[in-house]
Amino acid sequence: TKPSEVTPAILMKSYACQRRTPLKHHNSVLTDALEILALNAEFTKNEGRSVAFRRAASVLKALPRGVRTMDDLKDLPCLGEHSLRVIKEILDAGTSSEVEWTRQSEQFQAMKALTGVFGVGVRTADRWFREGLRNHLDLIHKSQKLNRAQEAGVQYYNDLNTPxxxxxxxxxxxxxxxxxxxxxxxxxxxxxxxxxxxxxxxxxxxxxxxxxxxxxxxxxxxxxxxxxxxxxxxxxxxxxxxxxxxxxxxxxxxxxxxxxxxxxxxxxxxxxxxxxxxxxxxxxxxxxxxxxxxxxxxxxxxxxxxxxxxxxxxxxFAFATLGWTGSKLFERELRRWAGQEKGMSLSSHALYDSKQQRYLPANSEEEIFTLLGLEYIPPSERNA
Ligand code: CTP
Ligand code: MN
Ligand code: MN
Ligand code: MN
The missing domain is CATH 3.30.460.10 (Beta Polymerase, domain 2)
Structure with missing residues (x-):
């Protein structure tokens, strides 16, 4: 191939905290699909699988253009065999059978509805699902025992599910x-x-x-x-x-x-x-x-x-600001970067350097990125 025919390779870093991820991107069809599978993995308590799908989706969010062929994905990190299979199906056929099947499954829909109630986590929702409950109305009609948070969650269900x-x-x-x-x-x-x-x-x-x-x-x-x-x-x-x-x-x-x-x-x-x-x-x-x-x-x-x-x-305050700005995947990736690449431990309170055996203070988010050896990513580009 002549150089002019070669699509320039995209240099995609493998940690989400090394990349800029804007809010609006070009691959929502694909990322929505992968995030359905991520959510379903969460519902079935498969944390590893869930994070793998979220990382794959996040890479697609950072791409400067829409994916049209599998060739566009060459050399991209975090795309496992399963995610690639789903992407290929969507590029070829418009939808993925696994995603559509998941989306319509009784368990997925019930878990989505039940965890959509304030105060209800995956564990509780899963127990209720196995007891035959399917949505927030079942919680009232079958007079389920609810804690104070869940009571409020049911009472204000409509408002709390309105963005x-x-x-x-x-x-x-x-x-x-x-x-x-x-x-x-x-x-x-x-x-x-x-x-x-x-x-x-x-x-x-x-x-x-x-x-x-x-x-x-x-x-x-x-x-x-x-x-x-x-x-x-x-x-x-x-x-x-x-x-x-x-x-x-x-x-x-x-x-x-x-x-x-x-x-x-x-x-x-x-x-x-x-x-x-x-x-x-x-x-x-x-x-x-x-x-x-x-x-x-x-x-x-x-x-x-x-x-x-x-x-x-x-x-x-700087650590708390960084920790509470999100996204959740961005936060997770920051901590993984700190631990795996820097031998440090990052929380919303502090940064600890295991090698030096001391805390590294910081007065701003910028300073924390510098201490972590990362380029500063502004909040608007932390939508990983
Ligand atoms: N967070 C946290 N501990 C919690 C809950 C949330 O540290 N128990 C952090 C998350 O890591 C995230 C931030 O708080 O960085 C915001 O969380 P959340 O409100 O759940 O998500 P948002 O990104 O604000 O998205 P949404 O618009 O859906 O609220
Ligand atoms: Mn797989
Ligand atoms: Mn919150
Ligand atoms: Mn929030």
Missing amino acids: VTKKEAMVITVIVEKAVNDVLPGAIITLTGGFRRGKEVGHDVDFLITHPDEGAEEKLMPKIVNWLEDQGLLLYQKTTRNSYLENKDGPARPACNMDRFERCFSIFKLERSKLDSDTRIEDSSYNSGVTDGTQTHSGSTWRAVRVDLVVSPYSQ
Whole structure:
């Protein structure tokens, strides 16, 4: 072949944290398919398989153009034999039989519906599926025993499964800023999660809170929660206190991905009038109609929105920001890079260098990337 006929090879790094992954990309048909298989692997507790499919999908998200032939995939990392087979089928026939079969299977649909209830994880959903439950309505009709989170999950099912818009996230940001600055002036509030990565919608709104005076942030969450509750803004909340210093193995225990910050998983009551004062609904008889145990939300003056609040000490703020911005795969890949390539252990609290046997402090995300020997990737390109 003459050089002009050769498609220039794409240099694709193998860790997602080494690559730029924009929100909008050119291969959604393929990545949607692979992510169905990833989700199904999660539902059947096959973590390894799930991550393999997610890594494959993530590589396709980082490509500068749409994949048209199998040749376009030459030399790309993370594409296993199974993922390649699925991609080939879609390129040849438009769909993959395995993906379509999975999508329509009773188990997949039930697991998707049941894990779609706030407070329900894969283990619980799987048990309920084997007991014959199929969706959130079965939880009411078969009078299933539910914990407080799941009760709220069923009650606000429709709202919580309606994507949160950027506009709603901004209104909630204003409320959270007011609450936090009222109880601790000078506190810093950062919007993290998907909205920081530039997403237009999300399943919740995530905030990280800190204060420049180390220690001033201690026991802050109960004060914020009280403020919000006094204003009637919370439909549900579960606060967990900071357990970081209780960990005798020292911070950043490598095996534990779950961070130990003071945090609050909550459901906000968001007044719709706050979103658009022109379309204010004055009729207070709305919200009274309850039919099947779930909230009827058409015409309601308010809606339920999931909000995550996390408080971090100032010295850990950079690590917490990086850890709470996501995406989940990007985070996982950062930790894998740190461990496998650098002999370091990264958490949302700290970075530990095993060779030097010491913690490496950092004041910004940029510094953490540098300490890890990585090129800085801005939040908008962490959509791995
Ligand atoms: N996270 C975490 N510990 C948890 C839950 C979440 O560290 N127990 C982190 C995740 O790693 C992620 C970030 O918090 O980086 C946001 O998580 P989440 O809200 O679940 O996902 P988003 O990326 O914000 O996507 P969505 O729009 O669906 O909310
Ligand atoms: Mn396989
Ligand atoms: Mn989120
Ligand atoms: Mn969240």
